[in-house]
Amino acid sequence: MTIFKAIKCEFIKNYHLKNILIILGTLLLSVIILTENNIQKNNLDETINFNNLISINATNLEQNKYLSYFPLKQQFYEFYYYKEKEILEYLKNDVYQKDIINRQNDWQYNIYFHTILKKEIEIYLSNILINNRNDIDIQNILINPSSDLFDTNLYLLKDYSEKDLQNLQKNNEQEIKELKAIVNSNNYYQYYSYNYQYDDEFPKLQQVRDLVLARKITDYSNYNYENLFMYSLYFSHLEHQELMPLEEYKIMSINEFKQSNLKYDPSNGSTYYSYDTYKNSYKFLGQNALAKKMILEYALQNNLPSDLLANKDGHLFTAKSNVNTISKLSFVIILLIVLTSVNIITSEFNKGTIKILFTSGIKRWKIFLSKFLYLVIHSYLLWLVLFIILYIYSGLKFGFQDLFYPELIFNGSKVIELNYLIYILIEITIINIPVVAFISLILLVSTIFMNNVFPTMFGTFLGLITSCIWFLINEFHLYFLLYSVIPYFNLYEIISVNNLINISNYFTEAMRFVSTSLDKGLIISLLTIIINYLIANYLFMKKEI
Amino acid sequence: MDQEKIGKFIYKLRKEKGLTQKDIAEKLNISDNSVSKWERGINIPDISYLPFLADIFNVTVNELLNGEYDYKKKDKNYSKLNKVIAIKDLCKSYGKKQVLNNINLDIYEGEIVGLIGKNGAGKTTLIKSIINFCQIQKGEIKLFNKYISKDYEKIMNKIAVIIENPAFYLNLSGRDNIKIVSLLNNITDQNYIEKIVKELNLAKDLDKKVAKYSLGMKQRLGLVCALIKKPKLLLLDEPTNGLDPIGINELRMVLQKINQKENTTILISSHILSEIENICDRILIIDQGFLEEVDVCKLKHHHKSLESEFLEKVGVTDDNI
Numbered sequence: 019m020t021i022f023k024a025i026k027c028e029f030i031k032n033y034h035l036k037n038i039l040i041i042l043g044t045l046l047l048s049v050i051i052l053t054e055n056n057i058q059k060n061n062l063d064e065t066i067n068f069n070n071l072i073s074i075n076a077t078n079l080e081q082n083k084y085l086s087y088f089p090l091k092q093q094f095y096e097f098y099y100y101k102e103k104e105i106l107e108y109l110k111n112d113v114y115q116k117d118i119i120n121r122q123n124d125w126q127y128n129i130y131f132h133t134i135l136k137k138e139i140e141i142y143l144s145n146i147l148i149n150n151r152n153d154i155d156i157q158n159i160l161i162n163p164s165s166d167l168f169d170t171n172l173y174l175l176k177d178y179s180e181k182d183l184q185n186l187q188k189n190n191e192q193e194i195k196e197l198k199a200i201v202n203s204n205n206y207y208q209y210y211s212y213n214y215q216y217d218d219e220f221p222k223l224q225q226v227r228d229l230v231l232a233r234k235i236t237d238y239s240n241y242n243y244e245n246l247f248m249y250s251l252y253f254s255h256l257e258h259q260e261l262m263p264l265e266e267y268k269i270m271s272i273n274e275f276k277q278s279n280l281k282y283d284p285s286n287g288s289t290y291y292s293y294d295t296y297k298n299s300y301k302f303l304g305q306n307a308l309a310k311k312m313i314l315e316y317a318l319q320n321n322l323p324s325d326l327l328a329n330k331d332g333h334l335f336t337a338k339s340n341v342n343t344i345s346k347l348s349f350v351i352i353l354l355i356v357l358t359s360v361n362i363i364t365s366e367f368n369k370g371t372i373k374i375l376f377t378s379g380i381k382r383w384k385i386f387l388s389k390f391l392y393l394v395i396h397s398y399l400l401w402l403v404l405f406i407i408l409y410i411y412s413g414l415k416f417g418f419q420d421l422f423y424p425e426l427i428f429n430g431s432k433v434i435e436l437n438y439l440i441y442i443l444i445e446i447t448i449i450n451i452p453v454v455a456f457i458s459l460i461l462l463v464s465t466i467f468m469n470n471v472f473p474t475m476f477g478t479f480l481g482l483i484t485s486c487i488w489f490l491i492n493e494f495h496l497y498f499l500l501y502s503v504i505p506y507f508n509l510y511e512i513i514s515v516n517n518l519i520n521i522s523n524y525f526t527e528a529m530r531f532v533s534t535s536l537d538k539g540l541i542i543s544l545l546t547i548i549i550n551y552l553i554a555n556y557l558f559m560k561k562e563i
Numbered sequence: 564m565d566q567e568k569i570g571k572f573i574y575k576l577r578k579e580k581g582l583t584q585k586d587i588a589e590k591l592n593i594s595d596n597s598v599s600k601w602e603r604g605i606n607i608p609d610i611s612y613l614p615f616l617a618d619i620f621n622v623t624v625n626e627l628l629n630g631e632y633d634y635k636k637k638d639k640n641y642s643k644l645n646k647v648i649a650i651k652d653l654c655k656s657y658g659k660k661q662v663l664n665n666i667n668l669d670i671y672e673g674e675i676v677g678l679i680g681k682n683g684a685g686k687t688t689l690i691k692s693i694i695n696f697c698q699i700q701k702g703e704i705k706l707f708n709k710y711i712s713k714d715y716e717k718i719m720n721k722i723a724v725i726i727e728n729p730a731f732y733l734n735l736s737g738r739d740n741i742k743i744v745s746l747l748n749n750i751t752d753q754n755y756i757e758k759i760v761k762e763l764n765l766a767k768d769l770d771k772k773v774a775k776y777s778l779g780m781k782q783r784l785g786l787v788c789a790l791i792k793k794p795k796l797l798l799l800d801e802p803t804n805g806l807d808p809i810g811i812n813e814l815r816m817v818l819q820k821i822n823q824k825e826n827t828t829i830l831i832s833s834h835i836l837s838e839i840e841n842i843c844d845r846i847l848i849i850d851q852g853f854l855e856e857v858d859v860c861k862l863k864h865h866h867k868s869l870e871s872e873f874l875e876k877v878g879v880t881d882d883n884i
Contacts, residue, residue: 023746030743371731377722377723380716563691
C-alpha cells in the first residue's frame with residue numbers, strides 16, 4: 019500500500035498543468051508531422067480507404083476508379099467473382115496445403131506459393147477466358163499479361179487473341195514443369211547476390227536455370243531443404259530482361275557455403291552472410307509468408323479490409339494505416355521520458371526533497387520501486403494519449419469508418435479477428451517493454467552521476483539514434499550492438515508484419531546477420547530492465563544525504 | 564513579584580486556552596473587572612484563587628507567581644523514564660576527517676535537549692546518523708529501544724525531522740506539499756492538519772507556490788510537515804534559521820506546547836544560545852567530534868552565561884579571537 023501512495027505522490031509532483039500542456043502539445047505536433055509525412059511519403063493524391071474497397075462489386079468494375087488500387091481484389095472480382103468459390107477451393111486443396119505445417123519454412127513451399135500456384139491459377143483462368151471468349155462481358159475484362167498476380171499492368175482481354183492466351187498458358191505450363199523439376203530433383207544451390215529491389219536488374223530465367231542446373235550436387239547427405247526463396251521472386255519478374263554478368267553471381271552448395279569465409283561487402287553490391295544467419299532469417303520470412311497468405315484468404319472470404327489486399331506501390335492509406343504507424347513515434351515517447359526520468363532521482367537529491375521521502379518511514383527500496391513504477395505507468399500513459407490523439411486526428415483526416423474494422427491476426431494456426439482498440443493496446447504494451455528498458459538505463463545513469471546534465475545528454479542522444487540505429491549498424495559495421503538492447507528500443511521494425519513488404523535494405527542485412535526477432539528483443543529488454551534496476555537500486559540504497 | 568509579568572502571563576495563558584475574561588470570572592465566581600486588573604498588572608490574584616487559576620491554565624502555582632513556565636526545574640526521575648535515543652560509541656568520518664568520536668548519549672522521553680557547537684562541529688552529522696541518513700563506521704544507535712535497520716518503518720513513523728533548511732517541491736503549493744507528506748506518512752486527520760497550519764500562521768499562504776514563500780514561511784511549513792505526524796521524537800537542526808524574533812518566539816511556544824501536552828522528546832540544535840537556554844532541559848556541546856554536557860546548575864551558581872561557557876569549551880578566548 020505504501021508503494022501505491024508513493025506512486026500517487028509522484029503523480030502529484032509531476033502531473034501539473036504546465037507539464038501536461040507541454041506533453042499534449044508535443045504529442046499533437048508529433049501526430050501532425052507524422053501524418054503529413056505519411057501522406058507525402060505515399061504520394062497520396064487522394065486518400066483511399068477501405069470503404070472504397072468494399073464498394074467494389076461485380077456491377078461497377080469498369081466504372082470504379084479505385085479498382086486499380088486493389089489489384090488482387092480486382093482480379094478476384096474480375097476473374098473470380100463468379101468462380102470465387104471454385105478458386106478458393108483450389109487454394110485450399112493445393113498440393114502444398116497438405117503438408118503445410120511441416121514445410122512452411124521450406125523453400126519449396128515458397129516456390130509453390132509465390133510462383134507455381136499463381137501460374138496454375140492463371141492457366142485455369144485462361145481456360146475460362148478462352149472458353150468464354152465470345153461473351154461480351156468477358157471481353158471487357160482486364161487481363162494481366164505478365165502472369166503476376168500482384169502486378170498491376172492491365173489490358174483489355176479483347177485486345178488479346180486466343181493464340182496469345184494459349185501461348186500464355188503454354189509458357190506457364192512449361193515454367194511450372196521446370197520449376198517442379200528443380201524442386202523435385204532436390205538439387206539445392208545456395209544463391210546469393212544482392213539486395214533485390216523492384217528497380218534492380220534481374221537475370222533472365224534461362225540464365226539462372228542454367229546456372230542452377232550446372233551445379234548439380236551428387237551428395238545429398240547434408241541437405242535440409244534450404245530455400246531458393248530469391249529464385250521464386252526472380253521468376254515472377256519476367257519483364258526484367260536485363261542481363262547480369264555471370265561473375266557477379268556466386269553459386270555454391272550448402273556445404274561449400276558453410277565452409278566459406280565470405281564477408282559482408284556492400285561496395286560491390288554483394289552481400290554474404292553466415293549459413294546460420296541466412297537460414298534463420300528466411301525462417302522468419304517464411305513464417306510471415308504463411309501468415310500473410312492466411313490473412314489474405316480470410317479477408318477476401320469475409321469481405322474485410324486488409325493492407326495486404328492493396329497494391330504494394332499503391333496509394334492505400336486509411337485512417338487505420340495512419341494509426342498503425344504509431345510505433346514510428348517511439349522516439350518522441352523516449353525523448354519525453356528522458357526529460358522526466360532524469361529528474362526523478364537527481365533533482366530530489368540536489369534540491370533536498372529526498373529528505374521528505376526518507377523521513378516518511380517508507381523503506382528506501384520501496385521509494386525507488388515507486389519511482390520506477392511511476393515512470394513505467396507514465397510511459398504507458400504517454401502511449402495511450404498519443405494513440406487517442408492519433409486515432410482522432412486520423413479519423414478526422416481520413417474518415418472514421420476504417421477504424422471500426424477489426425484487425426486480422428494469424429496466431430500460427432488460424433486467423434482471428436481482434437478488436438482494433440485491443441490490438442493497438444497490445445501493440446503498445448509490447449512496444450513499451452524496450453522503452454521501460456530505456457527508462458531503467460536512464461535511472462541507472464542518473465543514480466550513478468547524480469546530476470541532470472550528463473544523463474539528459476546521454477538519454478537524448480540515445481533516444482535520437484533509436485530512429486536510425488539499423489542504418490548506423492550497417493553503415494559503420496557496429497554488429498556488436500545487435501547483442502545489446504539498443505536496437506530494440508524501437509521495436510517497430512521488428513514486430514510489424516506489414517512492414518515486411520516495405521522492409522528496408524539495411525534492416526534485412528542486419529537481420530540476416532543475427533537472427534533478430536520479437537522474442538529476442540523482448541528477452542534482451544527484460545534482462546536489461548532487471549540488471550539496470552538492481553544496480554541502480556543498490557546505489558540508491560547506499561546514498562548518503 | 565513582578566505584577567506586570569504575572570499579568571501578562573495570565574493574559575497569555577487565557578488566550579492559549581481560548582477563554583474570555585468572563586469565563587475566568589465565572590469559574591472563580593468573581594467579577595470580570597478583577598481578571599482585567601490582574602492582566603493589566605494593577606494587582607495580582609489573591610492567594611486563595613491561585614490553585615484554581617493554576618488548575619484552569621494547567622500550570623503550577625509557582626509558575627503563576629513567577630509569571631513564566633518553569634521547564635528547567637522539572638524534576639525528572641530518569642530511571643523511570645523510557646529511553647528514546649540510546650547512542651553508544653558512535654564514530655563517523657568523512658574520508659580521513661573524523662567527525663564524531665565515540666559519542667555516547669541517552670535522551671529520555673519528554674526531554675528537550677539542546678545541541679550547540681561551532682560550524683562544522685558535527686551537529687548535523689549527529690542528527691543524520693541518528694536517523695540513518697548517513698553510514699556510520701562504528702557504534703550502536705537505538706531509537707525507542709529498537710535498531711532502526713530492523714524496524715525502520717515503525718520507528719520513522721514516530722519521528723519528525725527538520726534538517727538544515729527544509730526542502731519542498733517549489734512548483735507546488737504549500738497545501739500540495741502538505742498533501743504529499745500526509746500521503747507518505749498515512750496522516751488522515753484533516754482537522755488536526757488545519758489546526759497546526761493555523762497555529763503556525765500559514766493558513767492564508769497555503770495555496771501559494773512554495774517558490775514564492777519567504778524563508779520564514781518555509782521554516783513554518785517545514786514545522787507543519789513535521790508536527791502533523793504527531794511525532795514522539797522531534798529532531799530539529801537549526802530550525803530558527805531565517806526566522807525573525809516573532810517567528811522564533813512562536814517556534815518556542817509551539818515546541819514547549821507539544822512537549823508539555825504530547826510529551827514529545829525534542830533534540831534541537833541551534834546557534835541562538837538564549838533560546839537553547841530558555842527551553843532546554845539539558846544542553847550538550849559538541850566540539851571536534853566529542854560530546855559534553857553542560858552543567859547548567861553550576862553555571863547558575865557561578866553566575867556564568869551559557870555563551871561564555873560555550874566559548875570556553877570550544878577554546879575561544881579573547882586572546883585567540
